Amino acid sequence: MHVDVHSFSDTIVALSTPPGVGALGVIRVSGSAAIELTGRIFKGKNLQDQPGYTLHYGRIADEADHILDEVIVALFRSPHSFTGEDIVEISCHGSPYILQQVLQLLVRTGARLAKPGEFTQRAFLHGKMDLAQAEAVADLIASTHQSAHEVALRQMRGGISRQILALREELIHFASLIELELDFSEEDVEFANRDQLRGLIQRILGTIRHLSESFQLGNAMKEGVNTVLAGRPNAGKSTLLNALLEEERAIVSEIAGTTRDTIEESLTIQGIRFRLIDTAGIREAQDQIEAIGVSRTMEKIRESAILIYVFDVLETSAEEIAGDLQKLARDGLTILLAPNKMDLNPYTKPEDYISEWVDASHIIPISAKNAQNIPYLKEKLYATALAGARPEDDVLVSNARHAEALYRAGGALEAALNGLDTGLTGDLLAEDIRQALYHLGEITGQVTTDDLLANIFGKFCIGK
Amino acid sequence: MHVDVHSFSDTIVALSTPPGVGALGVIRVSGSAAIELTGRIFKGKNLQDQPGYTLHYGRIADEADHILDEVIVALFRSPHSFTGEDIVEISCHGSPYILQQVLQLLVRTGARLAKPGEFTQRAFLHGKMDLAQAEAVADLIASTHQSAHEVALRQMRGGISRQILALREELIHFASLIELELDFSEEDVEFANRDQLRGLIQRILGTIRHLSESFQLGNAMKEGVNTVLAGRPNAGKSTLLNALLEEERAIVSEIAGTTRDTIEESLTIQGIRFRLIDTAGIREAQDQIEAIGVSRTMEKIRESAILIYVFDVLETSAEEIAGDLQKLARDGLTILLAPNKMDLNPYTKPEDYISEWVDASHIIPISAKNAQNIPYLKEKLYATALAGARPEDDVLVSNARHAEALYRAGGALEAALNGLDTGLTGDLLAEDIRQALYHLGEITGQVTTDDLLANIFGKFCIGK
Numbered sequence: 001m002h003v004d005v006h007s008f009s010d011t012i013v014a015l016s017t018p019p020g021v022g023a024l025g026v027i028r029v030s031g032s033a034a035i036e037l038t039g040r041i042f043k044g045k046n047l048q049d050q051p052g053y054t055l056h057y058g059r060i061a062d063e064a065d066h067i068l069d070e071v072i073v074a075l076f077r078s079p080h081s082f083t084g085e086d087i088v089e090i091s092c093h094g095s096p097y098i099l100q101q102v103l104q105l106l107v108r109t110g111a112r113l114a115k116p117g118e119f120t121q122r123a124f125l126h127g128k129m130d131l132a133q134a135e136a137v138a139d140l141i142a143s144t145h146q147s148a149h150e151v152a153l154r155q156m157r158g159g160i161s162r163q164i165l166a167l168r169e170e171l172i173h174f175a176s177l178i179e180l181e182l183d184f185s186e187e188d189v190e191f192a193n194r195d196q197l198r199g200l201i202q203r204i205l206g207t208i209r210h211l212s213e214s215f216q217l218g219n220a221m222k223e224g225v226n227t228v229l230a231g232r233p234n235a236g237k238s239t240l241l242n243a244l245l246e247e248e249r250a251i252v253s254e255i256a257g258t259t260r261d262t263i264e265e266s267l268t269i270q271g272i273r274f275r276l277i278d279t280a281g282i283r284e285a286q287d288q289i290e291a292i293g294v295s296r297t298m299e300k301i302r303e304s305a306i307l308i309y310v311f312d313v314l315e316t317s318a319e320e321i322a323g324d325l326q327k328l329a330r331d332g333l334t335i336l337l338a339p340n341k342m343d344l345n346p347y348t349k350p351e352d353y354i355s356e357w358v359d360a361s362h363i364i365p366i367s368a369k370n371a372q373n374i375p376y377l378k379e380k381l382y383a384t385a386l387a388g389a390r391p392e393d394d395v396l397v398s399n400a401r402h403a404e405a406l407y408r409a410g411g412a413l414e415a416a417l418n419g420l421d422t423g424l425t426g427d428l429l430a431e432d433i434r435q436a437l438y439h440l441g442e443i444t445g446q447v448t449t450d451d452l453l454a455n456i457f458g459k460f461c462i463g464k
Numbered sequence: 465m466h467v468d469v470h471s472f473s474d475t476i477v478a479l480s481t482p483p484g485v486g487a488l489g490v491i492r493v494s495g496s497a498a499i500e501l502t503g504r505i506f507k508g509k510n511l512q513d514q515p516g517y518t519l520h521y522g523r524i525a526d527e528a529d530h531i532l533d534e535v536i537v538a539l540f541r542s543p544h545s546f547t548g549e550d551i552v553e554i555s556c557h558g559s560p561y562i563l564q565q566v567l568q569l570l571v572r573t574g575a576r577l578a579k580p581g582e583f584t585q586r587a588f589l590h591g592k593m594d595l596a597q598a599e600a601v602a603d604l605i606a607s608t609h610q611s612a613h614e615v616a617l618r619q620m621r622g623g624i625s626r627q628i629l630a631l632r633e634e635l636i637h638f639a640s641l642i643e644l645e646l647d648f649s650e651e652d653v654e655f656a657n658r659d660q661l662r663g664l665i666q667r668i669l670g671t672i673r674h675l676s677e678s679f680q681l682g683n684a685m686k687e688g689v690n691t692v693l694a695g696r697p698n699a700g701k702s703t704l705l706n707a708l709l710e711e712e713r714a715i716v717s718e719i720a721g722t723t724r725d726t727i728e729e730s731l732t733i734q735g736i737r738f739r740l741i742d743t744a745g746i747r748e749a750q751d752q753i754e755a756i757g758v759s760r761t762m763e764k765i766r767e768s769a770i771l772i773y774v775f776d777v778l779e780t781s782a783e784e785i786a787g788d789l790q791k792l793a794r795d796g797l798t799i800l801l802a803p804n805k806m807d808l809n810p811y812t813k814p815e816d817y818i819s820e821w822v823d824a825s826h827i828i829p830i831s832a833k834n835a836q837n838i839p840y841l842k843e844k845l846y847a848t849a850l851a852g853a854r855p856e857d858d859v860l861v862s863n864a865r866h867a868e869a870l871y872r873a874g875g876a877l878e879a880a881l882n883g884l885d886t887g888l889t890g891d892l893l894a895e896d897i898r899q900a901l902y903h904l905g906e907i908t909g910q911v912t913t914d915d916l917l918a919n920i921f922g923k924f925c926i927g928k
Contacts, residue, residue, distance in 0.1 A: 016488050017487070017489065018484035018558060020483070022482035023605070023926075053518060053519040053521075055517040055518065055539075089555075093605050094605055095607050096608070097612075137557070140559060141486075463488075
């Protein structure tokens with residue numbers, strides 16, 4: 001792990017509240033000189049004499065003793081602060097002009113404008129949180145719905161980190177035993193019991209697989225699940241969309257301030273957000289314009305995990321459906337088939353529509369008009385998004401970077417397992433285990449590179 | 465003074481930071497139950513046991529013990545708070561979703577969403593500030609440049625309030641003496657020495673006039689001074705605009721985040737902002753389009769306090785200028801005449817251009833190209849905006865409502881003065897003085913109506 005310590009010895013400052021006019025705006029100062037620098041521009045009590053976790057009323061004045069604002073200052077002392085450093089939070093009147101003036105004054109006094117995510121990066125470097133927790137802070141701020149909020153909060157509170165650290169510790173123990181063997185390689189001793197090692201690796205692989213499998217759910221909880229709604233004209237797509245959204249619309253309108261995409265509709269089922277993407281009706285492309293419509297539908301499908309194909313049981317034959325599905329199907333896309341207007345044809349048999357693209361459990365006859373079987377369709381949507389994982393599991397992987405590191409750690413451990421079976425030498429075994437340790441360490445940040453840190457924290461907002 | 469006390473007995477809550485995504489967002493709770501209500505959703509120390517001016521780390525959890533966020537809570541205890549009531553400020557992660565959830569939870573727990581300005585209104589009603597100071601809080605938040613910020617801060621710190629209160633106190637003394645006379649009216653006594661009263665009223669009238677005169681400057685400092693730049697085509701308007709803005713542009717670009725109107729240019733002279741409005745060149749309207757251009761110029765002039773008329777000394781005759789000025793002049797508009805290209809004709813005599821619309825002191829020969837005399841033109845702009853008032857005066861009237869109240873108080877006192885001269889009876893004299901007291905009291909809020917309060921605080925942002 002390489003860290004440029006010098007860049008973290010200075011005192012940084014940033015506006016931590018959103019830009020714009022408000023009742024108040026908070027400027028955050030962090031670093032060893034935070035209290036001293038703020039003290040120089042603060043007219044009130046001597047901040048240096050005050051304990052942490054206290055508030056102080058006073059005025060901010062510039063070099064010419066010109067009052068800029070009346071403020072409340074919050075004091076946190078190292079190590080009991082977000083960054084682990086001394087922190088001062090200056091609560092000003094929420095005028096962009098004033099906040100800009102106070103920021104500039106602090107810079108003239110000796111603070112440096114913080115880079116995006118630099119406060120959280122300092123928290124990471126001072127051991128206040130690991131890398132997965134730091135990433136969760138950004139996810140938490142970006143969370144726009146319940147499940148995203150929940151996975152971020154779990155991750156921030158250290159769920160995945162604890163599991164990864166536990167796995168690493170056990171592996172490190174064996175790794176050190178194997179390294180010891182290498183020192184005594186001429187003597188052909190075996191400090192690391194091979195059967196115990198095999199058992200351990202299998203156990204760790206099991207956990208890694210379980211975590212990896214949770215990524216589909218974790219990602220769905222965080223990002224939402226893109227779900228395309230397709231069908232021929234007059235199949236009942238709009239009616240189905242309305243039936244799916246009926247309750248939802250009331251809920252959405254209750255919560256002021258939630259932003260909704262105007263083109264897509266958003267549906268939440270047991271906390272998981274589905275982005276319902278309506279498409280133009282599918283039909284044989286008879287002219288160029290219709291061909292464009294089909295290609296747009298295909299584009300949406302490429303970005304989606306689920307396709308709900310709705311059709312009119314009175315109008316559309318199994319052959320026509322098969323023809324459509326053949327065009328729409330692709331790897332990784334789960335197709336739910338919704339034979340519609342079953343109220344007009346109660347003799348609809350789901351098994352008539354089984355094909356190589358849809359199995360029986362994914363066929364849900366409905367009547368969109370009467371909202372029949374809609375709850376069951378929702379259950380199917382939810383189950384498909386979960387794909388076997390349980391959302392109540394304490395630890396969910398929701399971060400693609402973590403999923404990739406787990407995948408690589410698993411690969412290294414499988415190589416080690418093969419090596420054990422084929423009697424691989426200790427040094428090659430040690431190398432596989434070191435690889436697994438490396439990739440596990442990437443998740444929590446025991447192993448980092450400047451590029452990785454820059455990439456992670458560069459996506460934060462300034463002031464965090 | 466009538467106040468609906470009941471509506472202020474409950475506990476209010478609002479987001480106090482601007483809406484949007486940020487590192488943090490602050491939710492403010494104020495009222496007698498603020499600490500108890502927050503305590504019910506806060507997992508950490510028992511807030512009720514904690515003293516004011518302290519900070520506490522903990523988690524916010526809903527009724528189902530579901531964690532919503534990790535937060536820092538700031539505690540203020542009545543009367544030592546902004547509103548004078550118990551206040552809790554909850555510093556959350558700056559996700560609109562989380563802030564919305566915490567707000568809704570507090571409402572379910574028993575708080576009420578605050579109306580715009582309700583926190584400040586409570587501060588006023590609990591005697592933490594008078595009405596002029598409360599208005600200054602809104603001005604401070606809205607301030608976008610130095611002088612607006614300065615007048616708001618002065619007013620918030622009680623500048624004008626102290627002067628008005630002092631005037632009122634002296635008047636009240638005499639008013640009570642006169643009222644006493646009325647009780648003994650049959651006995652024809654004179655408790656209130658008429659000469660002393662005349663002296664007092666004259667002194668107060670002097671102060672009121674001084675304050676009223678400061679309104680032009682105060683308003684200019686707060687709102688900026690609209691200044692139209694006009695002239696015939698090729699008179700050098702653009703060159704003059706650039707010369708005026710030359711330094712300014714560098715300064716403006718330094719300050720990130722200051723918003724600039726794209727159509728108008730902004731020029732700051734000794735802290736006073738001039739909004740320079742460029743206009744189409746003036747010429748005889750030969751067709752309809754040009755007539756529209758002229759009428760737009762006239763519209764801009766109606767909204768402005770100063771007109772800079774620039775002309776080419778080589779091309780334009782005094783008669784032509786007089787013709788233009790006749791069209792442009794209107795009451796209340798100060799015209800500055802800028803004979804341009806004096807480098808090409810150093811024999812330009814300002815007095816040649818004196819007319820009924822421009823006096824000698826307002827003629828400033830320049831060379832826009834060489835930036836000659838531009839500093840002098842700026843001085844003239846500044847002096848015109850000041851109109852005799854001194855910006856270093858501690859008390860400036862910057863609020864139109866205050867200016868009107870002063871005008872009415874002055875009118876009542878002049879009537880009283882006339883009454884003294886003409887031997888008006890005590891009861892009519894008392895009525896005039898009561899009128900003056902009423903209008904002075906309107907400024908600081910000793911006298912208010914529900915409408916007035918609703919009008920003032922309704923313009924605040926929510927959360928303040």
